[in-house]
Amino acid sequence: MIHLKDRLERIYLQYNKREYVDPDPLLFLYDYPEKKNLEIAGFIAACFAYGRVEQIMKTVSHILGKLKPTPFDYLMTRTKKDIANDFKRFRYRFASDVHLTSLLWGIREVLNQFVSLENCFYAEMKSEDETVLPGLVFLSAQINKNKEIGHLLADPQKKSACKRSLLFLRWMVRQDQVDPGGWGETSPSQLIVPLDTHMHKVGKMLDFTGRKSADMKTALEITQGFKKVLREDPVKYDFCLTRFGIRKGLSMDHLRKII
Template identity: 45%
Template sequence: MCLYSYDDVRDREIVGLIAACLAYGRVAQILNSVYQVLAVMGESPRAYITDTSEKVIVAHFQGFVHRFAKGPQLSALLVGVKQVIDDYGSLNACFLDGVSGGDETVAPALTAFSRKIIAASMDGCDPGHLMPCPEKGSACKRLNLYLRWMVRHDEVDPGGWLGISPDRLIVPLDVHMFRISRHLGLTRRNQASLRTAIEITDGFRKWSPSDPVRYDFALTRFGIRKELSGITALMMALDG
């Protein structure tokens, strides 16, 4: 994972958001697009974001294409990130600004975080589908994956963010997790919505109250690696 290449969490949080926002399509295509962006940013994505003008960012990525995302959407995302870092000092601090002690999950804070970046993006252009928002009912798989990377810290997730408890995370719900969760009886819902993601997370919380999202990586191997049965994947997750 490219996040492990960045020891400074101020770089890692930017790289993680870019990688998460581009995390749709084939893995090889995703990695190629992420590394294209990182090559332009150089050794310190944080320095690039803070020191590069909006005009230059737009020029650097005008030819960028990742499936149906184009340069203007990526530039809008990066400009939004630039502005919230100017305002809050870091993406971590921006996210924490939306956290309330009474929230059962990160969903309200994630909504506020998404709104801030979208509002701070370029005039006349926004990140579009690159920056989803939970308030619309989307499972927001990519942003919840980002939070998993930044909040948890183990052999899979590098972590680095402070002030957010892993027990508030929501499982990144994609087609693989949706399928295995229905197979395991964690949900009977027919749509992979935010409500479904929270219901599945509640099921995981019965097994691991302090870290329900810990099962995500192992269980999604079931969808990707066809030789694994549902029970095998579950046992791998529980042993992890």
């Protein structure tokens, strides 16, 4: 594991830089210095982080453009009807204007009750919890009370790997050149890898898992593998490793040769 850690650290130092973020919905978070706006923009960006990256970027840009000048003020000063009118005829793959309106209103209701998404998350999250799942289960349930958000928000109480929700938590909990951070009460050691097809391949490549299903059980197995390398921050290498297979010129075959 020592040699593996050395190789992972070299990859991290080379690729965990802002110049490798674009195109990635994480890019939008850098426009929001205030935590109350950062977490809202991050949650929205994460919910739409599926499909072709060009369309993801276009869609998130469109949504956040409507929430100007600040997402927090927009949500706290609009009625549900206002939001529905602002996003009338919205469509992104399987997501309709109803799904998006319900998502934004769900966030607004959490803000109204807890002041921030962070406070809602910490209402059920404890420092001794092994993973972020208790906080994520509660936050997701509070946002999706009306059950009209559809596939935009996965249910962490089911088998789903909840890749997009865990990606959001990585952004909010970790802080380095790429991840902006802001939620300081959760330890990075509690994070779970956001499991997409790229990280699934990496997990198999490193013999952290042999499972074919990209579900929560597999995500937890791969996280345990990274914990053997770096217990205090198992998701540290997520960004740099998933550049391979996403960015032009960085293939999985290239990663296989250097890892």
